[in-house]
Amino acid sequence: MYRTHTCGELRPLHVGQTVTLAGWVHRQRDHGGITFLDLRDRYGIVQVVADPSRPEVHAAQEARAEWVLGVTGVVRRRPAGAENPHLATGEIEIEATRVEVLNPAKPLPFLINKDEETEEAVRLKYRYLDLRRERMQRNIILRHKVVKFIRDYLSERGFIEIETPMLFKTTPEGARDYLVPSRLQPGMFYALPQSPQQLKQLLMVAGFDRYFQIARCLRDEDLRGDRQPEFTQLDLEMSFVERDDVLDMVEGLFTAMVKQLLPHKRLLASPWPRLTYRQAVERFGTDKPDLRFGMELYTLNDIFAQTDFMVFQNVLKSGGVIKCIVAPGCADYTRKEVDDLTTFCKEQGAKGLATLALTAEGVKGTAQKFIKPQEEQAIQSLTGAQTGDLVLFIADSAAVANKTLSALRLLFRDRLKLADPNLLAFAWVVDFPMFEYNEEEKKWDAAHHPFTMPKMEDLPKFETDPSQILSDAYDMVLNGYETASGSIRIHRPDIQQKVFQLLGLKDEEIQAKFGHMIEAFQYGAPPHGGMAPGIDRLVMIFADEPNIREVIAFPKNQAGRDLMADAPSPASEKQLNELHIRLDLKKTD
């Protein structure tokens, strides 16, 4: 038997018992006449004491960090004054009667027993060692608890967990698909699911009523700190529900989860705030606002209606907006600091940045000479800006102004530490537009997806102005991240047809791509809707981690490579032949 107990569980009540433990050498302190070993497993650390004069415990002296040992000994209370309050097992120690090397270890590429920053490429190459570290163990265990909580909570409420295929069908809309060539059907391809969207809707047609799945989703797009090519969603769908039924269910789930799993975190508000898409963009410049702090955006078009400043005039004439935010206590920014902000704004697409510094010696800044005293007064009373603050103006198209000011807002959040890291600002963003115009391809795209239900009262606008059609789509946002999105779905074939037509899909195309959906909806489809919270992002935020890779056991790097296994890698000639694939690698541009 390798062990009778785990390293983390021994307490004074075990004193006198003979126990057998197995684990890794966390640290070793050899004093010559006595040797201490900290033996570690995932449950904790316990101190083993070995007397080197006893040959059966001699291995304690030769052991090095991360060797795997088997230890037998007697649990005893530590001598008075030698307790370690930093260890859960710190009141006791194991007096070893046997120390056996189960497996030695080479010196490691980085230290397990220390949470020192290590280049991520090295961590990813030796991910199995990185995962042995306390930080990663904590994250992966938290992730397990989150998923377990979801399964329990939803099961108790009548939800059925159903698996859907990984090999499915490519779809025209949305993200780039990962394709899988078919051996049995030459020239044909499966697609790995971007989400189980269609399948969960068909499960509603099938009468399952309340479905969920911890579902792997795959999208072949460029990576970011919060985006991996494969990620996990809580996929969820309900029949005979309206929007608020779905929101209430998910809000209840995460409110209860935070209370149980994250007692050190506070919710910003309960019930969660709700913003319309329009309000969110107007006030924060984004549809995923971080509500942990203020610094809202203000529109100044009215105040500058009579401006003499040519730049502002031109923007107003061309239908743009003048908006600002107030950076508290930043009036003393130097010329260089303001220049750096300007550069930042230009990187976001803005043409420039105007500033107004409200200093004790008066108003300064690049916009000072263009802004009349009464305009400045109006800005102060609108925004509440005070002496010592720096007002930042962007005059541009609404889209660029919002995007730039939103980015500035987050920049100042981090720079001025405006957001409480222990605050969870969940919120709902509702009433998204149904369609977005794709300038590049001169056509309408679905803002969420083509199965989203337009607002009934907006149906006439299909003929007049599709840009004004709102939908029953909604997002869950948390601390500036989009953490879920969903919608009430179309269950009427006539409305579905209208949407497909507006998206420019030809009838044959609709049949080929979505025929199974259209047909299914003709056999008694219940009204239904759902959503899909992103597990990785949520756990990342819950674990206070700066990127999604820290909560995924084996993530890809920014180039989509697995640095440990070195994937992707070439396929053999034989494999390619079986799949009827010939490579064409000549283009290198």
Added chain:
RNA sequence: GGUCCCGUGGUGUAGCGGUUAACAUGCGGCCCUGUCAAGGCCGAGAUCGCGGGUUCGAAUCCCGUCGGGGCCGCCA
């Protein structure tokens, strides 16, 4: 596709035109009976990612390239 930042012993850093390339930690050896980031002494370990250029002289400046990361585009 674009753009910005980073590559110095195993790991983390210093050095930023002339150094035997420094420090910590880890590693090896020796000493040490109460430590818990144990301590003390000794030692090994880096052609400074790679290639080219500038210079009397390059880890240091320039160009390219490779690797890694952030952001924009993209992500229904």
